[in-house]
Amino acid sequence: MSLTRIDGLPAHVLFVHFVVVLVPLTALAAVVCAVQPRYARRLGLVLPLLGLVTLGLVPVTTHAGEWLEARVGSDALVRKHTELGDGLLPWAIGLFLVTVGVWWLGRRLVPSDGVAVGMGRMSPSVLRVAAAVLAVAVSTGAVVDVYRIGESGAKAAWHDSYDKSASGQHG
Numbered sequence: 001m002s003l004t005r006i007d008g009l010p011a012h013v014l015f016v017h018f019v020v021v022l023v024p025l026t027a028l029a030a031v032v033c034a035v036q037p038r039y040a041r042r043l044g045l046v047l048p049l050l051g052l053v054t055l056g057l058v059p060v061t062t063h064a065g066e067w068l069e070a071r072v073g074s075d076a077l078v079r080k081h082t083e084l085g086d087g088l089l090p091w092a093i094g095l096f097l098v099t100v101g102v103w104w105l106g107r108r109l110v111p112s113d114g115v116a117v118g119m120g121r122m123s124p125s126v127l128r129v130a131a132a133v134l135a136v137a138v139s140t141g142a143v144v145d146v147y148r149i150g151e152s153g154a155k156a157a158w159h160d161s162y163d164k165s166a167s168g169q170h171g
Contacts, residue, residue, distance in 0.1 A: 003060055004067040012064035016153065019061050019088075022054040023146045026095055027139030033102045034135035037128060040106025047106075051099030058092040061085075077156035084149045091142035098131075098138045105131050 004011055033040035033047055040047055062085055069082050109124050 004064050010068045012061060012068045015057060015061035015064050018057050020146060020150055024143050026050050026054045027143050030098050030102055030135045031139050033106060034132040037106040037109045040102050047103045048100045051096035055092045055096040058089050077159060081152040081156045084152050088145050088149060091145050094138040095142045098135050102131055102135060
């Protein structure tokens, strides 16, 4: 097994499924934990670890996709998909940073002894609102980007691969 092929097949096809699941899952967890810091406290290190795994899979998937791109025919749809795919890394970095920040705030705003730790001049409610707004913004951007990349990849893979005139009836 390599980072470009798994059992003789392009690894990109497998890795892409992990990214398509993990980016929205991480985004949802970040938003829920930002809105309700007690959930960040309950999840503990799982939240930033989820963000880290998601972040790590993005360049692995992109690398496998670039390997695959070099082995398929030149096509405008493939080029568009590749260009869009190259834009996901900044969103994944942002999502990871949000998960770390939300996890950290969850520990500070809802400590195990129930007494919030001093946050300087910022009130806990202002920090929670700021974290929630940032989590929603980054999460939305990441999920929309994954959708756009996935749609373009599906178009590139399937645009000439099936009979569009078939009636859809069996037998």
